[in-house]
Amino acid sequence: MWSFAIYLKRLRAKLKSSIYRAAIAAFIVVVYGTFSEYYIENPIPSSGIHSMFNSLWWVMQTVTTVGYGDTPVIGFLGRVNAIIVMIFGIGSLGFFTASFAANIVDMQLAKRFGEVKLKMKDHVIICNSDERIADIIREVNASGLEVAIIDQEDPKVAGGNYFFIKGNPMEPADLAKAGIEKSFKVVILSGKSFSDPSSVDAKSILTSMIIKNINREAYIIVELLKSENSEHARMAGASEVVIKGSMSSLLVSNAVIAPGVSKLFYELLSGEDGYRIREYRVDEAMKGKMAGEFYDIQEKEGRVVLGFRNEGRIDLRPSKDSKIGWNYFIVMERR
Secondary structure, three states: OHHHHHHHHHHHHHHHHHHHHHHHHHHHHHHHHHHHHHHHHOOOOOOOOOOHHHHHHHHHHHHOOOOOOOOOOOOHHHHHHHHHHHHHHHHHHHHHHHHHHHHHHHHHHHHHOOOOOOOOOOOEEEEOOOOOHHHHHHHHHHOOOOEEEEEOOOOOOOOOOOEEEEOOOOOHHHHHHOOHHHOOEEEEOOOOOOOOHHHHHHHHHHHHHHHHHHOOOOEEEEEEOOHHHHHHHHHOOOOEEEEOOHHHHHHHHHHHHOOOHHHHHHHHHHOOOOEEEEEEEOOHHHOOOEHHHHHHHHHHOOEEEEEEEEOOEEEEOOOOOOEOOOOEEEEEEEO
């Protein structure tokens, strides 16, 4: 597979230079043919070329092999020159067309095998994948965000809108292909291998450190297998830490104590019943004002404020006489 990737890179470089050379050659032939035929044929009264536009029209008919015949070339020198334009014009334009088509095919192949370099910004990068990747992609897509996945194999999510980058999220070069410098959020999943939880967590934490070093502004969500590694992940630059399986365990235990709670959380997180949980930035004009006033404003817009967030700390619905000093607020709203 690596040999194919190297071949693809070499082919792309070759095609890129070929298409530029072909375009320049075709342009030179068109310019030469337009000016030369005009100056040769214009003095001849019976010629069909008496303006630069007519000369250009004739050249384009000739090099594209359309040949309407409405612009005749009469003079001997004009016809000799026309033969030169035909030979080099048809050849250069054909080469350009072939190079252009090959470049399109190459781009599609590169995209299919994850060798393309993305030029996106404010997108979400997902490092690694597992059986949950389809649900994650669909939920992120529903929020209108573009997704890039870095992994060794394309998860092939049916109906999912995402870009695949074949590589290792611990490699800066592969992160650069996914547009890490302009990404909005980064999700580091634990992946499919759980043979050694400590080793898996160590890789996730190291990945977080590498990403934070490249993009200081990225919001990094790290999934860990062991809760005792949470503090290490935060020290490495993780903005948020999720312990795999902890949420499902809490939902199961709460379903025993309070039946229906698990269903409530599922509906809020999935948005299937028309409601969803979202986070927004607090308007600077609201800083320092009472939380009660903020609650009233949001409720008029059909939102229920659940809490506020500053960095990694969340305050669940503070009292109405609390002063707002948070940067983000979390709401339940209708889709």
